[in-house]
Amino acid sequence: MLTKPLEQTYFVIDFDSTFTKVEALDVLGEISLAARPDRNDILAQIKAITDRGMAGEISVAESLRLRLKLLNAHRDHLPALIETLTGKVSDSFQRNRVFLTDHADQIYVISSGFKEFIVPIVTPLGIKEDHVFANTFEFDEAGNIIGCDCTNPLSMDKGKVQLIRDLNLDGDVYVIGDGYTDYEIKEAGLANRFYAFTENVMRPTVIEKADHIAPSLDEFLYHNKLSRSQSYPKSRIKVLLLENVHPVAVNLFEQEGFKVEIRKGALDEDELIEAIRDVSILGIRSKTQVTRRVLENANKLMTIGAFCIGTNQIDLKTCMERGIAVFNAPYSNTRSVVELAIGEIIMLIRNIVPKSNQMHQGVWDKSARNSFEVRGKKLGLIGYGNIGTQLSVVAEALGMEVYFYDVVDKLALGNARKCKSLDELLAIADIISMHVDGRPANKNLIGKREFDLMKNGVLFLNLARGHVVDVPALVAALTSGKVAGAGLDVFPHEPKTNQEEFVSELRGFPNVILTPHIGGSTEEAQENIGNFVPGKLLEYINNGSTYGSVNFPELQLPLLKDSHRLLHIHANVPGIMGRINQIFAKHDINIQGQYLKTTESIGYVITDIAKNYSEEVVEELKRIEHTIKFRLLY
Numbered sequence: 001m002l003t004k005p006l007e008q009t010y011f012v013i014d015f016d017s018t019f020t021k022v023e024a025l026d027v028l029g030e031i032s033l034a035a036r037p038d039r040n041d042i043l044a045q046i047k048a049i050t051d052r053g054m055a056g057e058i059s060v061a062e063s064l065r066l067r068l069k070l071l072n073a074h075r076d077h078l079p080a081l082i083e084t085l086t087g088k089v090s091d092s093f094q095r096n097r098v099f100l101t102d103h104a105d106q107i108y109v110i111s112s113g114f115k116e117f118i119v120p121i122v123t124p125l126g127i128k129e130d131h132v133f134a135n136t137f138e139f140d141e142a143g144n145i146i147g148c149d150c151t152n153p154l155s156m157d158k159g160k161v162q163l164i165r166d167l168n169l170d171g172d173v174y175v176i177g178d179g180y181t182d183y184e185i186k187e188a189g190l191a192n193r194f195y196a197f198t199e200n201v202m203r204p205t206v207i208e209k210a211d212h213i214a215p216s217l218d219e220f221l222y223h224n225k226l227s228r229s230q231s232y233p234k235s236r237i238k239v240l241l242l243e244n245v246h247p248v249a250v251n252l253f254e255q256e257g258f259k260v261e262i263r264k265g266a267l268d269e270d271e272l273i274e275a276i277r278d279v280s281i282l283g284i285r286s287k288t289q290v291t292r293r294v295l296e297n298a299n300k301l302m303t304i305g306a307f308c309i310g311t312n313q314i315d316l317k318t319c320m321e322r323g324i325a326v327f328n329a330p331y332s333n334t335r336s337v338v339e340l341a342i343g344e345i346i347m348l349i350r351n352i353v354p355k356s357n358q359m360h361q362g363v364w365d366k367s368a369r370n371s372f373e374v375r376g377k378k379l380g381l382i383g384y385g386n387i388g389t390q391l392s393v394v395a396e397a398l399g400m401e402v403y404f405y406d407v408v409d410k411l412a413l414g415n416a417r418k419c420k421s422l423d424e425l426l427a428i429a430d431i432i433s434m435h436v437d438g439r440p441a442n443k444n445l446i447g448k449r450e451f452d453l454m455k456n457g458v459l460f461l462n463l464a465r466g467h468v469v470d471v472p473a474l475v476a477a478l479t480s481g482k483v484a485g486a487g488l489d490v491f492p493h494e495p496k497t498n499q500e501e502f503v504s505e506l507r508g509f510p511n512v513i514l515t516p517h518i519g520g521s522t523e524e525a526q527e528n529i530g531n532f533v534p535g536k537l538l539e540y541i542n543n544g545s546t547y548g549s550v551n552f553p554e555l556q557l558p559l560l561k562d563s564h565r566l567l568h569i570h571a572n573v574p575g576i577m578g579r580i581n582q583i584f585a586k587h588d589i590n591i592q593g594q595y596l597k598t599t600e601s602i603g604y605v606i607t608d609i610a611k612n613y614s615e616e617v618v619e620e621l622k623r624i625e626h627t628i629k630f631r632l633l634y
């Protein structure tokens with residue numbers, strides 16, 4: 001935290017890889033060497049020299065000299081360089097323009113880069129031109145860049161130290177930078193603190209010298225209690241993504257500045273308990289079981305994203321009671337499941353799998369026996385939700401007669417016919433496909449009794465959840481020939497990772513297609529999910545909106561404008577709303593907007609208020625009895 005009054009404090013900011021995301025001379029190289037066939041080699045050499053300089057392995061002068069020589073750059077390349085760099089100002093600097101302009105008298109940009117491009121990039125963000133200290137290029141008559149002004153201290157070793165000494169700033173000095181030369185200012189006793197800035201690069205030799213690591217400018221501002229764009233720095237918020245969630249999701253969280261950890265497989269309960277302690281946002285797919293025990297150890301957890309449709313793997317009730325909002329992707333892989341189901345129905349009815357296996361053994365068995373068209377066959381859908389209805393439409397397009405059974409009254413699409421009971425459907429269908437959700441009550445929905453009710457030689461598909469079918473009963477039905485073929489994508493016990501063996505009594509049946517829970521695993525679906533779910537989680541984190549949540553009162557909120565948003569999650573007992581508003585009345589706070597939604601067990605109140613209020617309000621709101629979670633957004 002600042003030790004002197006703000007007016008007597010100076011902020012020294014590095015340019016390359018701190019103010020901007022990149023090293024300017026690397027970008028200049030990409031422009032000046034664009035036509036050279038050996039461009040990539042030279043660029044790699046330039047990058048290596050930059051890194052060695054930044055890590056303190058070679059001198060500044062040497063690093064500059066070597067790079068300028070390799071660059072072969074010209075004055076005419078500078079406009080393109082400036083344009084590119086303008087688009088590469090670090091995200092947290094972009095977000096915090098107000099800090100840069102409000103404190104322009106106290107901010108210095110000091111760099112061993114070059115004024116010719118630094119000034120046009122930093123001054124539009126509020127930095128004063130005479131507060132930029134950097135080298136200047138030396139040009140020949142033809143405009144080629146042939147070197148730099150060697151009398152400038154910044155072209156020499158310990159140049160930044162010399163410059164700060166010459167500036168003789170009357171107050172505390174805080175240095176923010178990614179390089180060793182930034183740390184040297186502190187080492188020389190000329191700065192009070194050195195913040196290693198890691199938003200763009202992480203240099204271990206620099207990090208180990210830092211007083212504090214700043215993954216973003218927000219972190220620096222938060223640490224010093226200075227006004228900033230984020231109420232709480234996102235770099236302090238940890239996102240844990242399991243089960244190979246699509247990289248597009250990882251990018252979305254990283255772009256927002258979160259600390260993201262990814263793991264390829266699922267974790268078991270104990271592993272997850274260990275991993276989740278400091279996690280605020282959890283992303284999983286169908287395998288990770290988020291149990292009550294896990295949640296009891298997840299004190300920072302604000303929200304869970306199921307990067308799939310099913311949410312039966314999550315204890316939704318406990319999540320709600322603990323104020324954790326859960327979201328899923330209800331439509332992103334629907335079509336993929338439907339296409340696989342259609343493909344399997346055709347493969348099974350034509351007996352293709354055993355035929356193909358025989359061919360691989362050299363057996364040529366050309367015959368029409370046990371091979372049929374799907375046209376005119378009766379398809380029975382158990383569960384007529386998003387997948388069931390979509391399959392209904394596509395199957396009808398293939399000429400199938402569709403029957404369905406759902407516990408909820410559903411509109412029959414096209415010519416599909418609704419069955420009054422499960423038993424009615426079981427008796428009528430030639431092919432039965434499961435599309436119910438995985439709620440616990442659906443355990444063993446299809447067992448011996450149900451198989452006995454089916455037609456002899458029926459085909460059976462389960463692409464929903466493993467536990468909805470009693471596997472020993474299915475094995476018996478396959479053995480007796482009652483079920484002539486099956487397509488199974490889901491199993492009561494599924495391996496946690498691709499390294500684990502799949503163990504099941506279902507292995508070895510000739511006309512049974514076994515797939516490793518890939519109904520929703522297409523490139524398209526995974527990318528759609530990877531975009532959709534982070535969108536929901538970010539809306540909740542950034543704005544408080546819970547629209548589409550599977551366990552929370554749903555609220556779609558307006559964007560925050562010129563106000564602070566207080567989010568209060570509480571047990572749904574009488575009188576809480578009154579107590580919240582008593583606090584606002586007591587402190588004479590003008591409410592700009594207020595939204596409330598409840599479920600049986602929790603209430604979610606959002607109040608937008610003007611920016612000037614005392615800290616006491618927040619403390620009092622947090623202390624209201626039955627408060628589950630409280631958050632402040634601005």
Ligand SMILES: NC(=O)C1=CN([C@@H]2O[C@H](COP(=O)(O)OP(=O)(O)OC[C@H]3O[C@@H](n4cnc5c(N)ncnc54)[C@H](O)[C@@H]3O)[C@@H](O)[C@H]2O)C=CC1
Pocket residue numbers: 309310311330333334337382383384385386387388405406407408435436437438442445463464465489490517518519520521
């Ligand atoms: N294999 C895979 O990779 C995938 C599997 N799934 C599974 O498919 C399930 C269904 O997905 P959606 O159609 O999107 O869900 P949905 O929620 O839109 O539809 C489920 C339907 O099943 C009905 N239902 C529930 N229990 C029933 C019962 N006992 N009898 C009759 N109907 C019942 C519900 O009323 C609802 O209409 C998901 O919950 C998930 O478990 C989803 C995507 C991919």
Ligand SMILES: O=C(O)C(=O)COP(=O)(O)O
Pocket residue numbers: 285286287307308309310311333517518519520521
């Ligand atoms: O969407 C679902 O419910 C699925 O079953 C797909 O699960 P996955 O993301 O492939 O683990």
